[in-house]
Amino acid sequence: DQQVKQNSPSLSVQEGRISILNCDYTNSMFDYFLWYKKYPAEGPTFLISISSIKDKNEDGRFTVFLNKSAKHLSLHIVPSQPGDSAVYFCAASATSGGSNYKLTFGKGTLLTVNP
């Protein structure tokens, strides 16, 4: 049972355009969401996060939007750069009830930004 779903295994965009990566979740206990970026042969690197009390969080070129009613979040990268090419993982945690914030990951989306 995949509680965090990234339905697009891959995405290809042109340099300078917007990249939109999507993520859906099923567990209503999730209240904290993170995006990690992963290059081959490296561990995941934290990118940006959002709490369920917000619907938007922005950090430079990266913006995460959360739609709680739809249990959907998206990561927008604008403008996209070739160095953004990597696998992007959506992750979620349930911070109430002392669950110690273990992360549940989606399967990842491979983003390729073409020069």
Added chain:
Amino acid sequence: AAGVIQSPRHLIKEKRETATLKCYPIPRHDTVYWYQQGPGQDPQFLISFYEKMQSDKGSIPDRFSAQQFSDYHSELNMSSLELGDSALYFCASSARQGLVPSFGQGTRLTVV
């Protein structure tokens, strides 16, 4: 800045052998998480420790065990290895069960 250190980076073992993976968290981080990522799969939570005590357990086989030591480093012990144990094993750490764990570079275990 110091990051999470995992050793070894690569490990090749034969079926039925034993492997030990080590994780050194970021200084002053007291929480350690272990994840397993199979080929083409998402990282799966195995087990976590907070202040040297097991705090949560995921899909960790009974053949695996782990502990966190007094210096907060952690070891994942894997016995009776099977071909299906071949995967990337990531360790992550956070401070006081913080919201954003930082990941190490992983150990690639290959069982032949």
